């Protein structure tokens with residue numbers, strides 16, 4: 001069987017490799033020709049996907065990449081894994097899905113399957129994508145071609161997160177669409193979970209991510225409340241998590257990051273309005289989570305104040321630019337918000353992240369582009385008035401940090417594992 005996977009990013013790439021290793025021939029399609037060229041040379045551009053994996057599937061002939069959409073003629077099924085961000089008004093931007101749909105439609109043939117994986121609101125597959133596919137191809141979904149939605153459950157940086165063993169929800173437009181999609185995913189994934197429609201599958205993904213966003217907001221709020229009461233939230237969570245039923249630990253942080261949790265719930269909020277419904281939990285969680293960087297900046301100011309210093313004129317080192325530990329993905333990272341807020345207040349801001357040696361040019365953080373991670377040594381670290389731990393990569397030597405840094409504000413409880421001096425560390 002030969003399939004195409006459109007969008008060779010954090011989701012599409014591991015999925016491609018899993019299919020390729022399961023005996024399915026994969027054509028990876030992406031508009032980014034730099035990625036396409038790298039992949040065809042057997043090279044990865046994502047830290048947790050080593051070159052050897054890419055080289056293996058390219059060498060075996062099971063995977064190749066291209067930017068030529070006309071090659072969709074060669075395949076039986078197309079899986080779409082393109083971005084679904086929010087626009088500047090924080091509304092869903094499904095333009096990448098629609099663009100991809102138009103690109104596919106011209107080459108769609110009878111009997112083919114199109115499956116969407118990008119997270120979006122219920123109705124994206126059977127309304128929006130269906131429409132562009134039908135208009136562009138002159139074919140009818142459910143009669144001439146199959147249409148399905150199967151949400152991605154990628155967890156970058158988690159060594160236990162393997163595409164093959166994570167159960168995969170699949171919803172189809174018709175029972176025949178579902179059957180076709182289940183048959184496809186069963187080739188690469190151990191457990192496929194069929195549901196009655198594309199909308200149920202879309203809604204399940206939004207429930208999963210909204211659940212995380214709300215629970216993170218809860219512990220973020222409790223962090224502020226318990227700190228005011230002189231109680232350590234981390235100790236509280238570690239105690240509560242000993243309960244063997246009915247509790248699941250979530251941890252506070254400097255604010256939400258990444259491409260899913262801060263964004264996906266607002267896809268639901270937007271769609272719910274069409275039905276006259278309000279998503280108050282989602283809005284409240286968003287409000288609490290987006291207030292976290294401001295709380296952290298106040299804690300930084302307090303820590304400096306203790307040392308007769310002001311934020312203005314102080315040199316502050318942010319440790320960890322990636323949005324979560326052990327990944328090289330710094331898109332939507334709260335570290336940027338912290339750096340921005342601190343530099344607006346007159347601090348001299350630098351960062352250390354071994355996974356992000358230099359900040360790439362992006363639209364959102366244009367003026368940080370080209371900024372390099374500082375070196376990791378006593379002289380550099382001790383030259384800063386304050387070190388702010390924003391992301392707790394496991395590879396950072398926190399023992400050395402304790403020896404070298406004057407003052408540390410820790411948003412991740414990273415310093416709990418090493419001895420520190422009295423008053424050296426404050427949590428935020």
Ligand SMILES: NC(=O)c1ccc[n+]([C@@H]2O[C@H](COP(=O)([O-])OP(=O)(O)OC[C@H]3O[C@@H](n4cnc5c(N)ncnc54)[C@H](O)[C@@H]3O)[C@@H](O)[C@H]2O)c1
Nearest residue numbers: 007008009010011030031032081082083084118119152154
């Ligand atoms: N990253 C995650 O951990 C994660 C987890 C679960 C779900 N998701 C969802 O999966 C989807 C993809 O996320 P991602 O992190 O892989 O994004 P990504 O930005 O890493 O990758 C998307 C890829 O699509 C390509 N692309 C964009 N427009 C295209 C087009 N018209 N045609 C072909 N290629 C195109 C980009 O060049 C890029 O390589 C999103 O909906 C996201 O919400 C992501």
